[in-house]
Amino acid sequence: RDRLRSRGLGDVYKRQLFGDPDRKMLYNAPTLVVVSATVAPGAENYTYSSAAMIVHNMALAATELGVGSCDIWGCIGAAAKQPALVAKLNLPEGVTPCCAIALGKTDETFPLREVPEDRITLNVVE
Numbered sequence: 013r014d015r016l017r018s019r020g021l022g023d024v025y026k027r028q029l030f031g032d033p034d035r036k037m038l039y040n041a042p043t044l045v046v047v048s049a050t051v052a053p054g055a056e057n058y059t060y061s062s063a064a065m066i067v068h069n070m071a072l073a074a075t076e077l078g079v080g081s082c083d084i085w086g087c088i089g090a091a092a093k094q095p096a097l098v099a100k101l102n103l104p105e106g107v108t109p110c111c112a113i114a115l116g117k118t119d120e121t122f123p124l125r126e127v128p129e130d131r132i133t134l135n136v137v138e
Contacts, residue, residue, distance in 0.1 A: 039082055041114035045070065046088060046101065048109045063110035070113050080118025088112045 038044055047063040067083055074081040091097040092109050101109060 038084065038114045039116075041080070041082065041116035043115040044084065044112055045115065046109050046112045048101075048103050048107045050106050051108045051110070060110050067111050067113045070115075074113075074115055075122050078118075078122070080116050080120060082114045084112040084114055 045067075047066050049059050049063055051059045064083075071081040071083065088109050088111055098109065103109070
């Protein structure tokens with residue numbers, strides 16, 4: 013976040029993309045990791061799914077370490093459509109920001125919880 017703030021990118025997101033300079037899009041987290049990739053025409057689903065899996069694994073690792081995390085989609089998706097904002101990220105040519113994760117200290121605890129077996133339907137195909 014400090015890197016984004018130092019370039020004024022956080023304020024640009026809030027004003028240009030969402031019209032609300034007071035919006036806490038990163039939940040005051042000190043770190044934002046942006047996952048980017050080359051998005052080939054016709055393979056968008058694969059690319060964004062892979063990026064989401066990377067962020068999900070980061071979230072699981074963060075939880076294991078007692079670090080708070082939040083998937084960030086809206087502002088990254090909106091920013092990816094703004095060439096001037098993408099340029100400020102200094103990504104290689106043809107690389108698109110796909111999603112992100114905000115990371116930081118949290119007061120929340122992560123207790124184990126029981127998940128009912130019937131919560132997810134299982135259909136076995138033989």
